[in-house]
Amino acid sequence: MEAEGIRLNKFLSEAGICSRREADRLIEAGKVRIDGQAASTGQKVLPGQTVLVNGRIITAAGGNKSHKEKPVLLAVYKPKGIVCTTSHKDRAPNIVDMIDYPVRIYPVGRLDKDSEGLILMTNQGELVNKIMRSGNAHEKEYLVKVNRPVTDDFIRKLKKGVFLSELDVTTKPCFAAKTGEKAFKIVLTQGLNRQIRRMCGELGYEVRLLKRMRIMNVELGDLKPGAYRELSKREYHQMKEALKGSSNLSYKEQKKELSDGRQTR
Template sequence: MEADGIRLNKFLSEAGICSRREADRLIEAGKVKINGQAAATGQKVLPGQSVTVKGRVITASGRKESHKEKQVLLAVHKPKGIVCTTSDKDRAPNIVDMLDYPVRIYPIGRLDKESEGLILMTNQGDLVNKMMRSGNAHEKEYLVKVNRPVTDDFIRKMKKGVHLSELDVTTKPCFVAKTGEKAFKIILTQGLNRQIRRMCKELGFEVRLLKRMRIMNIELGDLKPGAYRELSKKEYHQMKEAIKGSSNLSYKEHKKELSDGR
């Protein structure tokens, strides 16, 4: 560990506990302590200090041992009804418990409870952080079924970008193509909260099925709901090459870096 310490969210991420974003949520919820005292967001862990998450001890030496674990990267078919957060607030079964994988892994990004399809899970903290940065513009492809016939006007507006009144933001232009009377596929490079559902709602449509089919070069294929597979060496190397130049900084860290002129 660095002599001047390491940011707590990075510490937990590299220990394979959760992503940096999830770590910040746990810290804000008072679930993380340093030397028995509730930790604060942005706090650093100093050499010799002990960190606990929900009562589980994660020491500096334990963190070093975590690097000896086999690196895991799985493609998982998340079923409808399963949540991707491990928050105590959601009573629904979560994807970590569903898989019950022998090594502690966590999802890269999210799919909402009502959605299904491909999600990647790993114990590699830096990989999560690079792929979670919205500015890195990694493609995600979805199959969507709605409650009424898809029109040319609907496709045109979805492609151009839709203003989401709830978030007060307009979505980026994207690829959209009709695949059936009441179905279409869409490829996004941003990940706003419940983005596709909100886009459809703004245009008077209701989503009946939302299934993620692809993340970057990784495809869902014929993977059954609840099942998983390890990425092939080819898939892994193609993905690593694609994110090679991506930032693994959090939004706040990136903003500080820019303001410091680095």
């Protein structure tokens, strides 16, 4: 462990416990303790300190049992009505319980409860961070069905970027194409909260079906709702290759790092 310590959410992620985002939720829920004291978001773990999650001692990467287990990376078809979390706060069934996999795994990112389709699940924290970081611009493709005919103007506006009034942000330019009278596909490289639903809403459309078909090079294929499969060696290799140049840092952290680098030149 670094002499000056490591951020707690990163520590838990690298130990294979959960993603950094999920770690922050566990910390906020009071389920993480350091040397017997309730941990706080942003806190650092120093060498020699004891970290517990739900009463279980967690050791640094390389010393935790989960790191000795075989790496797991699954393609899962999340059905509508399932929540993408490891928590049991939501009354709806969560995806971890649905899969009931023998090794502890967690979802890479999220799909809304009302959405369905492909989601990746893994026990590899670093992989999660690289895929989820918005600054890394990894593609996710969706099939969307709406409540009225899709027009050329609607597609043009989606591709250009839509201002989301609730979030006070304009979406990045993206690929979109009509696939049916009331259907289209869209490829995003960012993951704003309920982004596609908000984009459609701003343009006067209501989403009736939202299905994720692809994440990077991994496709949903012929998986049935609730089913899962291991990634093939080829898929895994292609993904690892695509992630080689990706950062573990958040978009803001990447910008700061770049800015600091420029200032030192």
